[in-house]
Amino acid sequence: MAPVTNENPDLQASRIVILGGGPGGYEAALVARRLGADVTVVERQGLGGAAVLTDVVPSKTLIATADWMTIADRAADLGIRLPVDTAKAAHPAMRRHMVDLDAVNTRVMALAAAQSADIHARLEREGVRVLIGEGRLEGPSRVQVTLQEDAAEVSVDADVILLALGATPRVLPTAIPDGERILTWTQLYNLKELPERLIVVGSGVTGAEFAGAYNALGSDVVLVSSRDRVLPGEDADAAELIEGVFRSRGMTVMSRTRAEAAVRTDEGVEVTLADGRVVKGSHVLLAVGSIPSTAGIGLEEAGVRLTPSGHVQVDKVSRTSVRGIYAAGDCTGILPLASVAAMQGRVAMSHALGDAVSPIKLRTVAANIFTAPEIATVGYSEEKLKEQGSKYVTTTLPLARNPRAKMLGMRDGFVKLFAHPEASVVLGGVVVAPRASELIFPITLAVAHRLTVDDVAEAFTVYPSLSGSIAEVARMLHHRED
Ligand SMILES: Cc1cc2nc3c(=O)[nH]c(=O)nc-3n(C[C@H](O)[C@H](O)[C@H](O)COP(=O)(O)OP(=O)(O)OC[C@H]3O[C@@H](n4cnc5c(N)ncnc54)[C@H](O)[C@@H]3O)c2cc1C
Numbered sequence: 001m002a003p004v005t006n007e008n009p010d011l012q013a014s015r016i017v018i019l020g021g022g023p024g025g026y027e028a029a030l031v032a033r034r035l036g037a038d039v040t041v042v043e044r045q046g047l048g049g050a051a052v053l054t055d056v057v058p059s060k061t062l063i064a065t066a067d068w069m070t071i072a073d074r075a076a077d078l079g080i081r082l083p084v085d086t087a088k089a090a091h092p093a094m095r096r097h098m099v100d101l102d103a104v105n106t107r108v109m110a111l112a113a114a115q116s117a118d119i120h121a122r123l124e125r126e127g128v129r130v131l132i133g134e135g136r137l138e139g140p141s142r143v144q145v146t147l148q149e150d151a152a153e154v155s156v157d158a159d160v161i162l163l164a165l166g167a168t169p170r171v172l173p174t175a176i177p178d179g180e181r182i183l184t185w186t187q188l189y190n191l192k193e194l195p196e197r198l199i200v201v202g203s204g205v206t207g208a209e210f211a212g213a214y215n216a217l218g219s220d221v222v223l224v225s226s227r228d229r230v231l232p233g234e235d236a237d238a239a240e241l242i243e244g245v246f247r248s249r250g251m252t253v254m255s256r257t258r259a260e261a262a263v264r265t266d267e268g269v270e271v272t273l274a275d276g277r278v279v280k281g282s283h284v285l286l287a288v289g290s291i292p293s294t295a296g297i298g299l300e301e302a303g304v305r306l307t308p309s310g311h312v313q314v315d316k317v318s319r320t321s322v323r324g325i326y327a328a329g330d331c332t333g334i335l336p337l338a339s340v341a342a343m344q345g346r347v348a349m350s351h352a353l354g355d356a357v358s359p360i361k362l363r364t365v366a367a368n369i370f371t372a373p374e375i376a377t378v379g380y381s382e383e384k385l386k387e388q389g390s391k392y393v394t395t396t397l398p399l400a401r402n403p404r405a406k407m408l409g410m411r412d413g414f415v416k417l418f419a420h421p422e423a424s425v426v427l428g429g430v431v432v433a434p435r436a437s438e439l440i441f442p443i444t445l446a447v448a449h450r451l452t453v454d455d456v457a458e459a460f461t462v463y464p465s466l467s468g469s470i471a472e473v474a475r476m477l478h479h480r481e482d
Pocket of ligand 1: 019020021022023024025042043044045046048049050051052054055056059060133134135136164165166167185206293297328329330331335336337338339340341
């Protein structure tokens with residue numbers, strides 16, 4: 001087995017090997033190069049990882065088309081009419097724009113591949129060595145790689161190893177995906193035609209996003225949720241609003257019912273629920289969580305401690321139980337977001353290479369659910385504030401009261417802020433609105449920098465604008481000193 005030697009002997013003391021080229025891995029590689037290390041990234045699928053190739057980028061690109069359809073459905077309210085022939089079509093589905101799913105998916109995959117290629121090129125430009133292949137630990141300071149190109153085996157010595165292995169969709173033994181009718185989210189982009197009736201199993205973020213998107217694209221969607229409401233764990237008002245929007249757009253939401261099995265039939269699929277009911281559809285999407293890619297690659301043999309769920313145990317600077325081995329991203333189970341993975345990877349490299357480092361702070365993470373409307377959150381949730389017995393005040397302003405929203409024909413949504421009752425510091429916020437992912441930023445700044453509601457309220461906003469509601473809700477929380 002030929003060892004891969006580091007080309008620059010000056011950097012022998014900081015040879016970094018990163019397993020996994022997703023956001024946790026590639027961002028770390030760039031930081032490590034900037035700090036002068038010799039860096040190798042081992043990736044078996046493609047640079048950008050699942051985030052770019054199967055998860056974030058494809059889903060958000062598909063949702064961009066779905067968003068367009070949602071807006072087009074509002075066109076009549078804004079005085080836009082369809083051509084007379086189309087408007088008179090016999091079937092309701094013919095009275096709106098039609099989606100060519102093959103074209104949509106071709107665009108999705110091309111965009112993902114281009115982004116992956118860009119990341120690959122950028123890493124190589126920065127001097128990172130990229131090995132395409134499957135990696136495994138050979139003890140705490142050596143990585144063995146089976147190269148994809150010729151199945152040759154190489155081993156790379158490392159002073160520091162970063163595990164950025166990500167996760168893959170969880171599958172149920174009673175619902176084995178076939179890539180045609182029984183699908184995980186990574187297989188959706190092979191579809192040439194819009195599913196006639198899509199059963200989505202799982203109403204967490206992934207299930208809700210795809211259920212909303214396919215409903216907007218024109219599929220008849222059945223969402224099977226094991227909980228009381230969709231999006232368990234998210235802001236209750238936001239989740240209730242989205243469920244109402246889903247139902248109002250014709251989606252069937254089946255709550256408090258678990259899917260036990262899915263099988264193919266001559267016509268499509270049948271999903272059996274725990275109570276014995278059978279739901280028929282043309283396709284089923286399984287969105288029942290992920291499992292970390294940590295099995296069978298020598299982690300435990302090297303002494304890396306895993307949690308009972310198989311995630312790598314890490315501290316706030318991404319250290320594992322083994323000196324010199326760090327971990328970042330979905331394989332750690334901290335918070336499954338690309339932004340968090342990237343931050344964990346950067347923190348790991350700064351720590352390993354002796355640069356200034358601050359432990360990761362999850363309180364300031366902004367997150368977004370790409371439904372229509374979107375749900376963006378930052379800071380403490382109301383549930384967390386209640387759970388820890390914190391004192392807080394809150395106000396909610398419906399989007400329907402915002403002048404710009406009225407002009408744009410937007411009805412569903414709200415802005416909600418939580419603040420400390422005496423200090424008036426903004427503790428957290430929720431925005432439910434189209435493009436809430438953009439609107440959350442001023443609240444993120446307020447949470448990150450401990451601004452008060454008055455600081456937010458006193459800043460100018462454009463009139464008319466959706467962000468005006470953020471200043472307005474902060475104004476409503478103004479605390480009068482008597
Ligand atoms: C449908 C969906 C939509 C999402 N949308 C968003 C979103 O909008 N915003 C957001 O912030 N997050 C989103 N997420 C979450 C986001 O995708 C993850 O948090 C992110 O990908 C984590 O990055 P990572 O680097 O840990 O792992 P990944 O992106 O999974 O990358 C890990 C890489 O490691 C490689 N690898 C694993 N084992 C080995 C090995 N032994 N050898 C070599 N290579 C290996 C894998 O092939 C993979 O490419 C979404 C997730 C899903 C499922």
